[in-house]
Amino acid sequence: MSTAPAAGPPDADLSDVDRSDPAGRAWVDRAVAAVEADALRSADTHLLVYPLPPEWGVDLYLKDESTHPTGSLKHRLARSLFLHALCSGWITEGSTVVEASSGSTAVSEAYVARMLGLPFVAVMPASTSREKIALIERHGGRCHLVEHAADVYDEARRLAAETGGHYLDQFTHAERATDWRGNNTIAESVFEQLALERHPVPEWVVVGAGTGGTSATFGRYLRFRRHPTRLAVVDPEGSAFFPGWVAGDAATTGTPSRIEGIGRPRMEPSFLPTVVDRMIRVPDAASLAAVHHLERATGRRAGGSTGTNLWGAFRLVAEMVAAGRTGSVVTLLCDGGERYGRTLHSPDWVAGQGLDCAPYAAVLEEFAATGRWPG
Template sequence: MGVQESVTDRAWVHRAVRVVEADGNRSADTHLRVFPLPAAWGVDLYLKDESTHPTGSLKHRLARSLFLFGLANGDIRPGTRLVEASSGSTAVSEAYFARLVGLEFTAVVPATTATAKLDLIRRHGGHLHLVDDPGEVYAAAERLGAQPGWHYFDQFSTASTVTDWRGNNNIACSIFEQMALEPHPEPTWIVVGAGTGGTSATIGRYCRYQRHATLLAVADPEGSAFSEGWRTGSRTVTARGSRIEGIGRPRVEPSFVPSVIDEMVQVPDEESVAAMRMLLEVLGVRAGASTGTNLVAALQLVDRMRRAGQRGSVVTLICDDGDRYLDTYYDDAWVAGRGMDLAAARTRLTPLFGDPPLGPPAR
């Protein structure tokens, strides 16, 4: 590579970094919503609404970090073809940023991914490479990324390292800033799901670095290898994989950091879906099933705290916009066809919501 070409490339990288940073500068921080619980419980529950990002999910943060790291690391240059293995939401966000900087992006996704997510990837200018066997998405993306002029983001290996866990407006920093004026500003628990493991790693590291007493719980769906991997300390654990899109993996991903997690909470799929729908009734927020998984785990911890007479706060996440699941988790026939009994799940969950669930707070 000649000197003039190198200078030209560096100028392009500088412009690309500015474009990605400008997107963040234009975007307001995501809302921290109050979830109504009986005041007598003495525990406050908050949901950080990541569905309000420009691409509608928590993965907008990860995609921004992946792009900034790739640009700063010299992996992304003018004309680089970008590729990712993704079940949908990360790919939607990566397609968005690829279009911003003028690069081609290909998402390697399972053929079973929700149609609405595939449409969103295309809408943001991304290309699709469908794989029949979900377990083959890694290898297929790696093969594409190995071609000259291509870059494979490999979110499942790099998510825990590309984000600045010490601050720089990461999600943990944002949560604590928004909690500053609340009755219990230092949460007793923060509850998140794990897909790559990047979010839990960022929050767990940040709490330790900032010397917070806050504990971290990871909500894990059926079929995920993460809970067993955390319990046994083994990274070779495998499982069938999750039916809750975006979280739970058939293997313990390289970015999953068990050592920063204080507790894993396993959540049945039918409870994840029932809680997702109950959230719509309570707050008027239509979210995906991974949010339902988070909510169930958070409410279980709230219940434990109130039974112990412990006052405090719990924070969890609204992961993505539920409109992309209208033909799956919000479709009664689709849910019933997968053997989920939402009525029974709702009966089990109702006491955790306040028995009966409270409506939205007065405006």
């Protein structure tokens, strides 16, 4: 007759392991509440009407993201990334937060990190504008510069591991950190603000791609709400998004973008090509010409990515005018031009880059006067 083995002492029983940390959970609760409170303090951004001749029958809108507390579209992303990491248990009290960023995302993340009392390190190319570096440091962040743009990912991972911290990794997590179904996303906000306009459902939404998070949010939202609106993504010179989308593969170029905030040397994991209806490659000189055109037309000085957006939006408006279609187009004013005083708003910098904006300025003047776009 067999007998069951005698039970071991209670401290040998490993079938029940409790790793709860009430103090740590309480800190996370306070951190999440602080990020949510920041969102509640921030009023929605304006949807500006761009001045087009009314007889064209096409309305163009700019979602002005420069009015966020940290001055750019990336303020939304920073909040989402921190909430995602906090609620996933990746950031805890005292964590060093590390990011690979070309500038604006890091500015916003430094703001959130300081709000939570966390150290923040931004890994970025040495070519990043001095103005953006100063903004990151003003918000308490530390800038770690690398010579080659393609090195930011591995260096950010190394620093996070070295400090026992967390690498936010915007280029992987941007598309999943935002609740694209609504919850006051930029897409939901745009459609609510258009509700009383004469063309409340736009024919096109035009955005650039840096992480791919904004295009993923808009593309998914359009399908979720069953809107017929199409999504166009504009891409600057040398970026991997356009060739990757065309070829249907994960392209790499290894080329840093002169248009800060958009364009990447590789096709980032957060970019969802399947939700993009059309891609438009925009020459860097055309982006700058459009920025200067915006300032002449509205008095608003913006960053280069806004110029890339506008070039694509103007082209689509011209196509609608040529086809006799009425409707609306929406794009983004991503950030203000004060961050680029020594670069794209400096004639010496533009000349040093070998950029000739004059031919593109002529295209925009012709478009403004007639609604036509060259062949």
